[in-house]
Amino acid sequence: MKNNLINIALSVFMLVFYTSCVDDDFEFGELTTPSNLSVSAEVVGQSEENPFGDGTGEVIFNASADGAMTYKYVFENGSSVITPSGVYSHSFSQTGTKVYTVNVIAYGPGGTASSMTTEVEVLVTYEPPQDLIDKLVGKEWRIKSEAPGHFGLGPVGGVVPNEWYGAGPNDKAGRGMYDDRYIFSEDGTFTHITDINSGDDTGTIFGRTGLIDEIASCSDCVIESDGNDILNVPYSNYSENWFITAPGGAETINLTGNGFIGYYVGGDHKYEIWDRSGNELLLRTTDGRGELDWWFLLTSEPEGGTSEPEEFQSQFNTLLWEDNFDAASLDTNTWNIETGNNNGWGNEEDQYYTADNVTVQDGNLVITAKAEAFNEYNFTSARITTKGNFDFTYGRVEVKAQLPSGGGVWPAIWMLGADFDTAGWPATGEIDIMEYKGNEPNVIHGSLHFPGNSGGDAVTESTTVANVESDFHLYSVEWTEEKIVFLVDNVVYHEFANSNDVPFNKDFFLILNVAMGGTFGGDIDANFTESSMVIDYVKVFQE
Template sequence: MKKVMKKYGSFLLICLAFMACQEDEPGLSTLLTPANLSITTDIASDQSGNVSVTTTADNALNIHVIFKENNDPVVVKPGEPATFQYTQSGQYSQIITVVAYGTGGTASSKTITIDLDVRLLIDPAILQKLAGDGTKRWVWNKEELGHWGADAAFNDQNDGFPAPPNSMNPCLYDDVLVFSYDENDSYGYQLETGVNDETLVGWADVQYFFPNATPQQFVDECHDISTANSTAVKSIDTDTSFLVVEEDGELYLEVENSTLSFWSGASRYKIIELTDDFLHVRGDHQPILETIEIAYYHQFRPEDYDPNAGFESEFNTLFWSEEFSVAGTPDPAVWNIDTGVLGVAGTPTGNNEAQVYTNDPNNIKVENDVLKITAIADGSGGYTSGRINSLGNFEFQYGRVEIRAKLPTGGGTWPALWMLGGDLLSNPWPGAGEIDIMEHVGNNQDNIIAALHDPINFGATPRTVTTTVTGVSDDFHLYSMEWTASGITFLVDNVEFGTIANDGTRPFDKDFFFILNVAMGGNLGGTIDPAFTQSTMEVDYIRVYK
């Protein structure tokens, strides 16, 4: 088991079991060493690993309970219970060290041994996503904006610094996170560091642990963390255990005495998003040389992740992309804020829809590198929402389109990622043609529709294909199409779910432009839930390949 180093702020390690230790301090007339330590334990019988230790002692001011070697102590008053949860499953013995502190730094310590029977269970669906078959390996999602980031602590949305693609030091990118489990519900975690056993260390901690280093402000450095040097240290394991816990409806990933690659000092991470092929977490930590806590954002992909797995595209050169990297109004050089100028199919009242499209930032804006279109009940029985299009700014013919999005929810919502022919203004719908890359209705949650409308099949009789995708309103998914002269294939998360033929009798052999919107009600959206208040479609990016 490889060890790396972390600060340890107490001198209690010099107090050996069953021995008192004492510091001489001038000016103290009476030094009273704690005596008669009495320890009682309460071990939960439900295999949860929860243990409570209560200590009393004469002359004690406070009690430090060290539940595991290298762990920070739990500090309590005499007679006050100290609690801890052991996360390693199995039947085993555990040594607990208790240190009672008195006046002038005097201290007495005692150790006890407890027997544990622990079996912690992670929800099978979560475990499958995180650990796969029991050997899942994750690497940094280095190709994406924001795969690493930093901001003020406890903020799920990174409003601070999102790292551009491939911009971090290579010593970070060769780290691998391995999550495993066995038939006894033991959950193992291993951090594999790469070349020279180095990983990236936050700049504010570098000089503390590596006194000979001279880090520049805000410049993180690569170090072999097994060589960290400090006058007061504790070890961190790179081969340890993990657990996923739920608190107040939120999920947290804990890697005991360890870290998720970038060494910030955090070992507990809030799970912002978890799918089979994407892990996004936030760890909050106060660097040694800083006075405030910082949120560190990490994004990972499985080591064997292939965005085109299962489908071989003939279009592999990036032709155009919209990453929504500038906050505020969507880029006016690309996007028209559409309040109803596109004719029959594009008017706010088309398809008997209930919403009015606005340019209000509450309805449409770019924030945290994501386009957000929000449908809102106005309180008087009406609804507002947002819609943008790229007519006259960006149009193209044939290629692969990838749109990563998280969909709104609620009865009556009708989000769409779609396209219309570039000659729409002179060739009204359905003559211009319509390609629906993704449509969804909240009254049929998790059902995804793709469709083509043209003069032969349109309105209530389009050519459609559908699929079911779990959690479209909980997680981001990749909605794609492959458009050629002979057909248009639709995919979700790179899994094909249908192809619709294309030929010279259909208007799908010319330039088309994008439209993104959230409608309410209407012919497809259906009945609107009277309790609906608002819901948002988030679009991470759009990419076109040729």
């Protein structure tokens, strides 16, 4: 890090402190230099068949010395890391088999130190894809402060971004993060501008208490704090190096030295790329205590910019099934009409579903919710499913629809696991392609329900779309083994990393309905009479 002024200040402080101690006839105890320094290096994946490792370039170093308090590793590419335990996992990045020299320093009390060099021969087969390099290089990246969930935290190894906390739009304003900019240069240089609005090369940074003091201190200013957050620590612009690895197949940005993004949490300065669609990067890193995963949403779009989002390219191009509703009536060989209230359908809903509230008119499916008394309920509507008739695993679902209006309406386009009858809910899994409530005009929700994340704790995001009650819009989900992507008019607004830990790798069936009130729809407008969800078509594509 280029923080020489801090280092000089600390050196002067130590000199003054030492002088004062001498004047007071204070004597230090004996300072013992660490001894018997040894270092082992485990090349990940090393075997008789793969003597130089599995090609990931990852090596686990373990240093020990008598009397050592901490250890420092210095690598040929200029990166270095300090670890109190002496254990550090490093990813080499130069393609091919190469011998690397690593300098290891053991520090004892009073700055005493001993050092040694070790060599390790490692095979690296990974080469980052060119489209990722092109995406990163030559742009000015920033935290997307205007977006919900641009900064958050969750459990180490969790599969849900911001599982425990996600910052709201501009929630951390004035905290030394939103004015930072990150530049990845083609020559491997990573530049961190700590205040893009500053007239010089100084700004402030934001980080975790007990960790940010690894890199910065403030001897002549007041340190601001808020709980476990340290705010606005003075810090100069700096440059480090960056390179890409893919441990376990996960594309990862590695920053040398103490390079960091967004909020300083220490650790290994490796940022896994969770998603890189459009002009955004969703990154996560584990803090230096191994306690939390931290999530950051970056964008290369200028602040306040109005650039058009990149058009999403589907990987599914073969039509598997469709219903354009061109027949005179609903195809009951495909669609089941469900009736009744079923104890509020588990959501305290106020409508009674009937077969009379679903029709096919002028090439459209029409599901109408009405304010009318029926079987002791004050509202009627309709719900249809493809359960037992059509289900599928993975693909792209497209539904072109115009949504109903009025306080309390709750239209939904969604899917349930085909094993619903045996697995039950939420174990079966639920994919809500589109949910809408008339009490929040033009706000579209996409959600996932599964064990541990269901009901009010579903994994959900929303987006605002103009004129959803008067115009047709395309509501879609792109569902693969790796991810589930939610879109409106082919623009992504929510992504979820699929895995074997969640129930989204099996057959699902489709559901279309309009509910009234309930836990999501909310209060029903006393003046509501009737309104319809009108669907032009439903299509499912696969590869």
